[in-house]
Amino acid sequence: MAALGAVLAASQVQALDRIDFSVAQGDGTLTEALRNASLLVAAERDDQTDPQDLFAAAQADYAQLLGTLYAAGHYSGIITIKIDGREAAGIAPLDAPRKIGVIAVAIDPGPAFRFSRADIAPLARGTDLPEEFAVGQVAESGAIRSAATAGIDGWRDRGHAKAAATGQDITADHRSATLSARLVLTPGPKLRFGPLIVEGQERMRLDRIRAIAGLPTGQTFSPGELDLAATRLRRTGVFKSVTLAEADTITAPDLLPITATVVEDKTRRYSLGAEVASFDGVTLSGYWLHRNLLGGAERLRVYGEVANLGAQASGTDYTLGVTLDRPATFTPDTTVGIIAEIGHVDDLDYSADTASVGLTATQIFSTELTARTGLTYDYSKGRDGVSDFEFRNISVPLGLTWDRRDDPVSATRGFYLEAEAKPFLGFDTTDSGVRLSWDARAYRGFGSDRFVLAARLQGGAIYGASLLGTPRGELFHSGGGGSVRGQPYNSLGIDVLRINNETSRIGGTFYLGSQLEARVRVTEKIGIVGFYDFGQVGINGFFDDQTNSHAGAGLGLRYDTGFGPIRLDVAQPVGGTTGEGVQIYVGLGQAF
Structure with a gap:
């Protein structure tokens, strides 16, 4: 009986009747966004009943919901979160409730603010700013961030790798429900790619990593070239992960060193496959692969296939082949290889033994x-x-x-x-x-x-x-x-x-x-x-x-x-x- 009483007492302490969530004068899109952002709504969805967890979610929800209102352009919203009638923000952490029955979340979004000013300068020639960052548009906080990002990207695309937003003047006028936004950018110097520094390699040779990356050392910095170098390294299949990071400091006079951090994957892998057709029988295929045969991302692949096993109108076909490919041959984007294959075809129309050998370039x-x-x-x-x-x-x-x-x-x-x-x-x-x-x-x-x-x-x-x-x-x-x-x-x-x-x-x-x-x-x-x-x-x-x-x-x-x-x-x-x-x-x- 004592044990049963303890269980009932515990369930009573953790009982949660409901969570009420209301948005005054909010359209369906805004209400849905607020519900999706709410930690309390998520807790109710996950059937959480622990009072400490609910209390923590309630106190954190103010920032969550406020950020969502700002993202939608509402800067005069009022948020109240009451736990059994008490405002959650006014409850001291050491006075957290041991039992929670009803949590009421009420949000008055207020009006949607619009931009009365939307300036960002200086801008690189050809920079495309987001359409939502303009006078008269709803002043969503995301539009301001997008404008800053676009401005920085515009300068980086022209070689100014250290471009940054260094100032802002953002003022909300609650009487007119408008927002004045002025952003200041500092382009920094125009830079060139410095040396590629490699970290984390084990079996791969440094000269091959640099050749595959194809980073144009000495040429004007370009984010696109930086991303392309990382893509080239990833598509070799040699690495589990590849990250290219710009140095914090500039090497005189205008060189920006780049550090490539790589983690090598296992050198070998294999694959097996099967397809079944009622009339054509079973097809079995597979391959064995070495991703880094000679330390330069050379890919040795041995493959085979047996087709039409048990076919009703033809015999069994088979193929056995080997390929050896070497990336970054002639250019960083050129792969050259050799291929050799033998096989047997037993088709409805003919049967034959086949063989082929060749060179390939991609x-x-x-x-x-x-x-x-x-x-x-x-x-x-x-x-x-x-x-x-x-x-x-x-x-x-x-x-x-x-x-x-x-x-x-x-x-x-x-x-x-x-x-x-x-x-x-x-x-x-x-x-x-x-x-x-x-x-x-x-x-x-x-x-x-x-x-x-x-x-x-x-x-x-x-x-x-x-x-x-x-x-x-x-x-x-x-x-x-x-x-x-x-x-x-x-x-x-x-x-x-x-x-x-x-x-x-x-x-x-x-x-x-x-x-x-x-x-x-x-x-x-x-x-x-x-x-x-x-x-x-x-x-x-x-x-x-x-x-x-x-x-x-x-x-x-x-x-x-x-x-x-x-x-x-x-x-x-x-x-x-x-x-x-x-x-x-x-x-x-x-x-x-």
Whole structure:
């Protein structure tokens, strides 16, 4: 009984009846902002009942709510917070209540003040001030801070790294509900980049860190160049963290040293992946990576894939390859590498052993735009439905990628464009020509991105080489998860009349494909997708008489794991003659 009494007494001490929160003459936006800022509202939401915690939240709420009023331009607001009828600000900490029943928060925002003066000087030429920092606009405190930041950034963009706000005159006139704001900036001297000092490196060589960063020592200071140097170091994958800090002091006459503090990550990592399709079987893939092979951020990658395990209409494909890439070769934004790969293809139309070796070069123009080229020797030997073949050629692929998606894993806005021109020179029975291909994707979200329309258009063409003189792996097919769901993998091609009136099916020299998805997020984790896919393959053009086409449609389920959605698609043919029945696809990430 004594124990039960103690429990009841404790629950009585910590009982909280309610928290009343009211805003006089406040619009919905301001009321919502105040509620979101209130520590007491957060405590009620989290079911906190301890009197000490509630008392501390009440006393801290004055500053929280006042800052929110200032941010909305209300400088004459009145805030009262009463704990069981007593003003929280008047309760001494040692007199904190042992029991709290009702907390009443009442806010009178007062009128929204407007700028009667909005000056900031001196400004660098070309500085863009925020539109809200102007006479007649609501005098939000954030507008003043944004104006100061814009003014400082304007000077920093012109090389004045130590620009600062050194004075302010801000006066509120409560009778007219206006605010006079005058800010003073001090640009400081125009500076140049000094030496790059590196701290924290263990295995990375100092000369390679400086080469990768590409900081233009001796040139005029630029915040953009400073950010770009940090980005270059991060994208090597060698470092867990990278920070670049400007020195507090200037080295005579006008040099500003920069300190790079880095923390190196583990040198090795591996990845495994799997996709399942009911007709095409299982695809297993993986790679092993060394991020810093020789101490200069050289990336050695060994990768492999086994595809179409248990496929109903084709054999098993496999690939084994190795790449070695070296960043900051020739320029800080140029990566040069070598690649070697062997494989076996057992497709519906043909089977072949393949091998390739080559050099690659990638130029990063920005976070959105990348170009690539290379020199590759390709070899394939196998048999199609009629005869043996052997192809040998050298190619010079030229590619460009423009990525404006908001999220590469599950985009809701933006677009993605990839195009490649691949001239190739054939030997012996291999023709010469050029292979063109492209992949365009666009995304548009509606209703806070709970509904997303996603569209994809793929295509390709081969010019200069005959159909039978083109390496089989360069020809175009359609069907499967990457093109037309509901149709078997690479099931659409061209029927060709061969020697002795025998007919065989191979890929085409012209291809068009499209995919359209409507994605709806049902909950924060679960989404559903409706989709329609179309593909066509031809030999004399995109729309000639010998062009074949097919289509598929279906529904999908997505579950967001935090690092990418798990994808389940169920599709069936809705056009063409290459497949029948239902196809099921399971994988990680959106279809495109």
